[in-house]
Amino acid sequence: MEQADHGDLAALLPEDVLADVLRRVAEPRWLAISRCVCKAWRAIIDGEGLLRTDLPFSGFFITFAELCLPEFFARPLSRLGRRAISGKLDFLPTPIKVSSGGWRPYSLDGDYYIQDHCNGLLLLDDYVVNPATRCWNALPSCPHNHTTDGGIVRGILLHDCYLAFDPKVSSHYQVFEVPYLCRGKDETDPLEETSEWPPSSYILHVFSSRRGCWEERLFVRQGDAAGTVAKARVFFEGQQNSVYWRGYLYVHCQGDFIMRISLSEDKYSAIKAPMGVGDTNYIGLSEKGVYFASFVKNHIRVCILNESSNQLEWILKHDYDLKPIQMFDGQVHGPWILEDINYGIFRSHLPNINKEEVIQEKFEWNSDDDDFPENEDKVEVHRRRPYFEIEILGFHPYKEILFLSRSETFKLKAMAFAYHLNSFKIESLGSIYPSCHKYFDSGLANEAREIESFPYTPCCWIQEIPGRVN
Structure with a gap:
C-alpha cells in the first residue's frame, strides 16, 4: 500500500x-x-484572518545620511524563538563589505538606503524587504518613455518612490513613482512658472507586485491646485515622506501641500499644509489618522487631518514647548538601545577602542507591552544649555506620542525623547549616536548630516517565492 x-x-x-x-x-x-x-x-x-492583526510597534529605523546601513533603535526585549529585527539586512544578495583606500581610511561598498516604508516593508533602491521575516523581492528599474509629466518639462522635475501596502487586505504591494518640482531658481519658461501645480492630471509609474511589472496610470486631480509651479519650488527642510492609510497614499513631496492618492479610483487631491507652520515639517500616522508636525520657533505644532466631511481640513491639536528638551541635562544610556550595526561592521578595522558593552537581548517586537515606564529618566531643568538641534523621529502609530531627537554640532550626543501629546510628559529614551562615529564619518557638513527615521511595525508578509526566504 x-x-x-x-x-x-x-x-x-x-x-x-x-x-x-x-x-x-x-x-x-x-x-x-x-x-x-x-x-x-x-x-x-x-x-479566518489569522494574519489580520494590528501590527505592533517595535522601534525605529534611523538612517544617517553618511552611513550606508540603517540603525534600529528599540527596547532590548525578546522572547525565545523570535527572530531579531535588524538593520544589517545581511540576507540580501548584495552584501555590504568594508573596503580600504580612497580619501577615507575605510569605507563600505554598497548602500542600503531606505527610500520609503509601509506596514513592515522597506523600500530600497533595488529591493522590497521585510526585515522581520528576512524576505525580499527584487524591484526592477522604472522605465521612462516620455519626456514630460503633466505638462511640466522634465528638466525641473525629479521623482521619488513610495510604498503602499496593507497586510490586512492583501499580501501584494504597490510602488508609486511620484514627481516633484526641483527646488531652486533654474531657468524655465515664465509661462510654466505661473502654471498651476500640481497639474489637473498625472501620469504616474506604478509597480504592482501582483503583476510583477511597472505600468503607467493616469490620476486625475479632485479639487483645486495647491498653487503655482514657482511657489511649489520654494525650498523646504522637512522629510519627503509618505503614509498609507485606509486605501490612500499621502505623499509629502513639496513644502506647502500633501498629495492624497486614491489607489482604487485613480484620483488624487492636493491638501494644503496647515496655516502658520514652519519650513521643517513631518507627516505620520498615529491614533486618529494622519498627523502633521512642524517647528514654530521654540515650539512644535501638531495638527490632525479631519476627513469626516467632504472637505479635508487640519485641526490644531496643540503647540508643544520644546524648552524642556533643550534644557535636559545629562547623557542617558537606555532604556532604549541603538543596534550600532555600522560600528559592528567597521569594528575589526578600527583602532582598539574600549566601547562600553551593554548587556542586552535580541531586538524584537512586543505587542502586549509598549507602554513607557513611569520612573525612567524624567526630564528636569537644571541650567541653561547650549543650542541643540531638534529633529522629528516620528509618531507612535497607535498612541498620541511624538518622538524627537536632540543633538549638538555634527550630531554629537544625539538623544531620543518621547513627548506624550496629551499629558505633556517628556521622557528620555537613550542615545542614538553611533559608537566610534568619527572613524567612519563621511565628513559632511552639519546641515547635510540628515537623520531620517520612521516607526517600524513588523508584519508577517512573505513573498510567494520560497527560494527567497532567508
Whole structure:
C-alpha cells in the first residue's frame, strides 16, 4: 500500500479541523510560510484572518545620511524563538563589505538606503524587504518613455518612490513613482512658472507586485491646485515622506501641500499644509489618522487631518514647548538601545577602542507591552544649555506620542525623547549616536548630516517565492 504524502493527508482533514491546527501556529513567520503551501491553506489563513492583526510597534529605523546601513533603535526585549529585527539586512544578495583606500581610511561598498516604508516593508533602491521575516523581492528599474509629466518639462522635475501596502487586505504591494518640482531658481519658461501645480492630471509609474511589472496610470486631480509651479519650488527642510492609510497614499513631496492618492479610483487631491507652520515639517500616522508636525520657533505644532466631511481640513491639536528638551541635562544610556550595526561592521578595522558593552537581548517586537515606564529618566531643568538641534523621529502609530531627537554640532550626543501629546510628559529614551562615529564619518557638513527615521511595525508578509526566504 502506497503511503500518502503530507499534502494528501492534510487534504483529508475537515476544513474546521485544519483551521484549528493552523490557529495553533504561534510564530507568525511560520504561519506566513504555511500560507504558501497551497491554495486551500491560503484560503483558510486569509478567511479566518489569522494574519489580520494590528501590527505592533517595535522601534525605529534611523538612517544617517553618511552611513550606508540603517540603525534600529528599540527596547532590548525578546522572547525565545523570535527572530531579531535588524538593520544589517545581511540576507540580501548584495552584501555590504568594508573596503580600504580612497580619501577615507575605510569605507563600505554598497548602500542600503531606505527610500520609503509601509506596514513592515522597506523600500530600497533595488529591493522590497521585510526585515522581520528576512524576505525580499527584487524591484526592477522604472522605465521612462516620455519626456514630460503633466505638462511640466522634465528638466525641473525629479521623482521619488513610495510604498503602499496593507497586510490586512492583501499580501501584494504597490510602488508609486511620484514627481516633484526641483527646488531652486533654474531657468524655465515664465509661462510654466505661473502654471498651476500640481497639474489637473498625472501620469504616474506604478509597480504592482501582483503583476510583477511597472505600468503607467493616469490620476486625475479632485479639487483645486495647491498653487503655482514657482511657489511649489520654494525650498523646504522637512522629510519627503509618505503614509498609507485606509486605501490612500499621502505623499509629502513639496513644502506647502500633501498629495492624497486614491489607489482604487485613480484620483488624487492636493491638501494644503496647515496655516502658520514652519519650513521643517513631518507627516505620520498615529491614533486618529494622519498627523502633521512642524517647528514654530521654540515650539512644535501638531495638527490632525479631519476627513469626516467632504472637505479635508487640519485641526490644531496643540503647540508643544520644546524648552524642556533643550534644557535636559545629562547623557542617558537606555532604556532604549541603538543596534550600532555600522560600528559592528567597521569594528575589526578600527583602532582598539574600549566601547562600553551593554548587556542586552535580541531586538524584537512586543505587542502586549509598549507602554513607557513611569520612573525612567524624567526630564528636569537644571541650567541653561547650549543650542541643540531638534529633529522629528516620528509618531507612535497607535498612541498620541511624538518622538524627537536632540543633538549638538555634527550630531554629537544625539538623544531620543518621547513627548506624550496629551499629558505633556517628556521622557528620555537613550542615545542614538553611533559608537566610534568619527572613524567612519563621511565628513559632511552639519546641515547635510540628515537623520531620517520612521516607526517600524513588523508584519508577517512573505513573498510567494520560497527560494527567497532567508
